[in-house]
Amino acid sequence: MTTLMQNRAGPAIAFVVAGILAISVNDMLIKRLSGGYPLHELVFVRSAIGILFSLVLVQIEGGWRILKTDRPGLHLLRGALVVIANMTFFVALGAIPLADATALFFAAPLFITLLSIPILGEKVGPLRLGAVTIGFVGVVIMQRPWAGTETLEVSRLVLLLPVLAALTYALNQLMTRRLGVKSKASALSVYIQTVFIVVSLGFFVVAGDGRFVDESSSASMQFLLRAWVWPAPGDGWVFVGMGLNAAVIGYCLSAAYRMADAATVAPFEYLGLPLAVFWGVVIFGDLPAWEVWIGIALILGSGLFVFLRERQKARSTVSRPTTRRY
Template sequence: MSSSFVPPVERRLLGIGLALAAYFMFTGIDSSAKWLGLVGIPALQIVFLRYVIHLGLVATVHLPRHGWAMAQSQDIRLQFFRALALLGATGCNFLALQYLPLTVTGSIAFTAPLFISALSIPMLGETVGWRRWTAIGVGFIGVLVIVRPGTDAFHPAALLCLFAAFSTAFYMLLTRKVSAHDSAATSQFYVGIFATALLAPFVPFIWVWPSTVDGWITFFTVGIFGFIGHQLITMASGFAPASVLAPFAYFQIIFLAASSWLIFNQPPDLWLYVGAPIVVGSGLYIWLRERANARPSPPVIAPR
């Protein structure tokens, strides 16, 4: 009898539902961050809010259950670099959101699986064959279609999105390493504490209080959405394997397009309809190759 456990279909459906809810929450993070930027809140302050509220919620939810054992990591150094990678991804993404539509930043963010495949060579010692290298190259052609460098449509903030995707890939690979010995609660705690500590000395010099009701609402939702999203994706992983959940992350493109259109009146342009499927198709092909080779599926989730 095989020792591997296959979750029942209904549990997989629950996992997929939780994952979709998580991607909706991650869309809420980006939407809140963009709104705060529009009402005059500095990008650095928005990043700080995302993590300090996240840290407060992690302490409220997990501290009574785990106590200070939550802070016990077997590799603090790895947790620090993991938190730093996510902080870099969040900072670059939030800054880019002040200049680009949600659909553009979101589409470029889904190049993370391409970076993961490339980085898995030096970081995990994996071998990447010509098929995956081809998929990586095709994926970046899709990015070129979206951002159109050399034309009037190009904005340098697109480079921030690419760096955010690279940082996300680095974060996900480090997450794969720390998950072998640290709990999800511990990892969430260190993401919050390190980011808060690194930003706290600088934020008082640029702090701006919201001046509108909608500004005050998004002032808090940027952190709440982040915490709930990470909780939901952790729960989803308990009901369905990553190989099942991975493709559903691309539904976030739909959520982002709806938010961009309905909230910010920025509908997708023609080139996004051409480039985004190329990026998504490349990521899905890499996922299929990983599954065929019985390797862990590269996460396509774009954490914030």
């Protein structure tokens, strides 16, 4: 299995890089629109458009038959995890800078490394575990536990939302690794988009008229629960772009984690950190605070160490016989 993984590592890395580029654009667009639209409306439009692109990919990869699965429950659970990851991250994005939310979310590769032990049966040595610990220290620093609630611009719950998103995202990616053996990347993308559409419509039925928020509500709650509005003429293409991005993200990340070991793919997701800083500065004029810079350095450093250590281990064991771990 290790040889197979190495043979497919190149395409997997290309897919994850493309997916992270699309995610960075998507996050920037979501934050840009967060002041005027409800999150569930953005999610619905994005997913409705995205599923159309995904269905085209389904035809390319084998036709309608590849949508059939003998594990609907696991796919439903995976879709739910993706929804939780996205909704919690986007709610935080409506209240804190893009770079801050993204840096906190990048606990995900750390969670992937830890959870790959019980879920995928991967072996993680003490050096990598130490690096993961350092990365989590960076997460704690960005949470600013020494600051009083009166000095924080948002509640601590909002600061924890990207970390919850990271945990559920990590679980989702590890499930993709297991489910991907029998499911095409385009099918996995369709399943996820379908769950997004159902959940966003549920939000519309319950809160689509904005009855649960007013001007005194927090920015996060307004973003989550404000009333649906018809898109402004200039925002139409932005919605279309988000839909295309949704299809690209779902396909590329599913393909990446089907093709290669989680520890090989995950470190390349750190490209999202400098991209988030770039969009934050250029589009929103947000320069990260010193705590965020320290957190980025610790998380990025630990992630790169884990990656290099994994590659070294792979080279030393490439000739050994292996068995499937899923």
